[in-house]
Amino acid sequence: MIKKLFILLMVVSVTAAGAFFYVTGEVDDYLDQPFAIDNEQIFTIEPGSSFNRVLSQFTAQGWVNENQFQPLVRRLYPELTQIRAGTFRLLPEQSLREALSFLIQGREHQFSITFVEGTRFDEWREALASDEYLEQTITELSEEEIAQKLGSEHLKLEGLMLAETYNYTLGSTDLDILKRAHNKLNEALSSEWNEKQSGLPLKSPYEALILASIIEKETAVESERERVASVFVNRLNKRMRLQTDPTVIYGMGDKYQGRIGKKGLRTPTPYNTYTIYGLPPTPIAMPGRASIEAALNPEDSNYLYFVASGKGGHVFSKNLKDHNTAVRAYLREIRSQK
Incomplete structure (x- = not known):
């Protein structure tokens, strides 16, 4: 009798163990299936969403196959159920288990928007407005209204943002990006102003920013920035007009159609440095930090002129004849x- 009972218990144990391993294998197969997507997908988990709700969303999208043992994930792998709200990136061939592990970490996907050195504020507005993941809050605001929201003392925002790449998470606003860019510009400008050369013909950080924006528009050659800066600093010191085409173009606004012409050079505007002395009233573009540094630390030179070489750089001269x-x-x- 005892022998029969022992055999029965062994059979039950073996059957139970077999069933356990079978069920565990089925759950593992479910978790290890790759997402059926060709390209990365942005997926948002709303606050309060349950683990089962997320799995149901994956199934409804056709990204994973449903499995009758799906409800047992919570019992067998409770550590995979502690998902967090946020917006995440799902990758092709990423397994469901890998995705759940990533969701548990709560590291939201970082979107990015890049602003190129030398672009203008109206181009920044267009880029922000066309970004589908940013919340739009400034579309109907004027430039002056935006400046007030940024706390800027200048109502014209040209040049007052640092051109670089900004990462953000879903839910960020266009104004959030502008605030960060404005703050980074102020930090960079303040830092470079504190390290500036002595004897520069620049009365304020804002004047340095104006000069930096001109340098940004005049050359994209890294090694030339300090020399270009020296030309403008030398001309300012000698009370010579800057005579730089990018300022003329900026002053022409929509009238510029790809060519300045003699009329453009002779037509006075606040930005036409062929007709005015000194710097224009505002920056003419968004500079990068390298141009700000060049404006405040120009090369020590006697150059007063430069012209494009036609081969990608510029030729610098010390006199009008050359x-x-x-x-x-x-x-x-x-x-x-x-």
Whole structure:
């Protein structure tokens, strides 16, 4: 009798163990299935969503196959159920188990928006407005109203944002990005102003920002920035007009159609540095930190002129005769390329 009971218990134990391993294997197969997606997917878990609700959403999207043992995930792998609200990125071939582990960590997907050095505030507004993941709050606001929300003492925002890449999570607003860019610009400008060369013809950090924006528009060659800065600083010290085309173009606004022409150079505007002395009243673009640094730490030179070489850089001259020679060489180079 005891022997039969022992055998029965062994059979039950073996059957139970077999059933357990079978069920565990089925649950593991369910968890290890890859997402059926071709491209990355952005997935948002709303606050208060349950674990089963998230699995149901995955199934409804057709990303994972349903399994009758799905309800047992909570019992066998309770550590996988502690998901957090947020917006996450799901990748092709990522398994359900890997995705759940990532959701538990709560590291939300970072979106990004990049602003290129030398772009203008109206271009920033367009980029922000076209970003589908940003909450739009400034679409109907004027530039002056935005400036007030940023706490800026300047009502024209040109140049007052630092051009770089900004990461953000879902729920961020366009104004949030502008605030961060504005604060980073102020931090960079303050830091560089404190380390500036002595004897510069710049009365304030804002004037340095104006000069930095001109440098940004004049050259994209990293090694030239300090030399370009020196030309403008030398001309300011000698009370010479800056005579820089990007300021003329900025002052022309919508009238600029790809060519300045003699009329454009002669038509006075607050930004036409062919007709005014000194700096224009505001920056003409959003500068990067390198241009701010160059404006406040120019190369020590006697250069007063520069012109494009036609080969990607510029030719710098110390007198008008050499400059005119360089201009003629540039025109020959351009004609030879046609």
